[in-house]
Amino acid sequence: MDTTSKALFDRAQTVIPGGVNSPVRACKSVGRDPLFIERAKGARVYDADGNGYLDYVGSWGPMILGHAPERVNAVLRDAIEKGTSFGAPTELEIDLAELVIDTVASVDVVRMVNSGTEATMSAIRLARGFTGRDVVIKFDGCYHGHADSFLVAAGSGVATYNIAGSPGVPEDTIKHTLSIPYNDIDKVREVMTSMGDKVACIIVEPIAGNMGFIKPKNDFLKVLREETEKHGALLIVDEVMTGFRVALGGAQSLYGITPDLTTMGKIIGGGLPVGAYGGRADIMAHIAPSGPVYQAGTLSGNPLAMAAGIETLKAIREPGFYEALSAKTTRLVNGLKGAADKAGVPCTADTAGSMFGLYFTAGPVANFEDAKTSDLELFSAYYNRMLEEGIYLAPSQFEAAFVSAAHTDEDIDTTIATATKVLAELAG
Numbered sequence: 001m002d003t004t005s006k007a008l009f010d011r012a013q014t015v016i017p018g019g020v021n022s023p024v025r026a027c028k029s030v031g032r033d034p035l036f037i038e039r040a041k042g043a044r045v046y047d048a049d050g051n052g053y054l055d056y057v058g059s060w061g062p063m064i065l066g067h068a069p070e071r072v073n074a075v076l077r078d079a080i081e082k083g084t085s086f087g088a089p090t091e092l093e094i095d096l097a098e099l100v101i102d103t104v105a106s107v108d109v110v111r112m113v114n115s116g117t118e119a120t121m122s123a124i125r126l127a128r129g130f131t132g133r134d135v136v137i138k139f140d141g142c143y144h145g146h147a148d149s150f151l152v153a154a155g156s157g158v159a160t161y162n163i164a165g166s167p168g169v170p171e172d173t174i175k176h177t178l179s180i181p182y183n184d185i186d187k188v189r190e191v192m193t194s195m196g197d198k199v200a201c202i203i204v205e206p207i208a209g210n211m212g213f214i215k216p217k218n219d220f221l222k223v224l225r226e227e228t229e230k231h232g233a234l235l236i237v238d239e240v241m242t243g244f245r246v247a248l249g250g251a252q253s254l255y256g257i258t259p260d261l262t263t264m265g266k267i268i269g270g271g272l273p274v275g276a277y278g279g280r281a282d283i284m285a286h287i288a289p290s291g292p293v294y295q296a297g298t299l300s301g302n303p304l305a306m307a308a309g310i311e312t313l314k315a316i317r318e319p320g321f322y323e324a325l326s327a328k329t330t331r332l333v334n335g336l337k338g339a340a341d342k343a344g345v346p347c348t349a350d351t352a353g354s355m356f357g358l359y360f361t362a363g364p365v366a367n368f369e370d371a372k373t374s375d376l377e378l379f380s381a382y383y384n385r386m387l388e389e390g391i392y393l394a395p396s397q398f399e400a401a402f403v404s405a406a407h408t409d410e411d412i413d414t415t416i417a418t419a420t421k422v423l424a425e426l427a428g
């Protein structure tokens, strides 16, 4: 079809690798070209051809208030007038740091960076510098950004495109990363018993959102806490996606664990590029300039980004915010699961806060291997039909989805009705 999106994609492909600035956006795994987005407001995104869609991607997580919320726009306008970057300290940075520390119980001190990737990359450097050890343990299907050390059995785009690792990552770097199955407590104990004294840290998505949506089983996170403590390693909880999303205090508040370090991103920047890492004061004291572990950033703590983050955090801290959002999300997930059941399509669905996931497999799904049993062909058909019907989902079975405060009950009803129609059609 000759659409503006198609013309733009043709143009983009000659000047940008694959036509996109992040791989999953290309929509390759669902057999189509990406839509180019022109604008977004509330729960809707609008493409370059003027079509509107109900959005459950939310820019892959940040847009918990919906798109272009007026209160964030207002502080941004204000901030722009004062200058967009100084490379010098501002009061805004203290304000956001104080808000984060007050919101996330385990964080005493926090450093702002520009992306989730920078946050996790810096956090493992800190863990290595603090412990004097090299080994990093992660879990298959978890995604912690694109730093070299994490590109082993990684989730998100790496999982979507079934990439084993990445050329360009030195063997020497990767040999220090051990990736083991998510939710496998026995394996964690076995590995820590055999090599715990070499482990700098275990890093985990406390609810996995980059291989679909998988909750930690039983005592999985508690065992990670115990084993790291026992062997003098650090526990890094990567809340780039789950932070301020599954609950105000993050997944760590839901599961009652206190990590040594927490990485944050997405929501913390209110739609602008921000990441952060923080935790125990004695560990964070090792970061330059208070300590020897180096980490820096020309645009870190950028005043526009800080202003958007502060206003977003203020909004989500208002009483009742998470209750309302969770109720809407639960109703949506039950509706989607019901639609699949009615159509006789095997389906596993789950949710926490305003994050959810749905696999076309009978389940249960406890790890990446289980997730891979999903019917990817059916997912692709479902994705494309839902898009045609005006519902904008993540173009991969291995991504979580998000509801925002801007989604209305009517939006949820529309989505359930559309899924019911589409799934019946695909099953029939």
Ligand SMILES: *Cc1c(COP(=O)(O)O)cnc(C)c1O
Pocket (backbone or CB within 6 Å): 115, 116, 117, 118, 120, 143, 144, 145, 146, 205, 209, 210, 238, 239, 240, 241, 242, 265, 266, 275
């Ligand atoms: C998105 C994500 C990252 C990477 O963040 P970017 O801002 O894309 O660099 C890291 N960890 C988790 C859990 C994520 O979901």
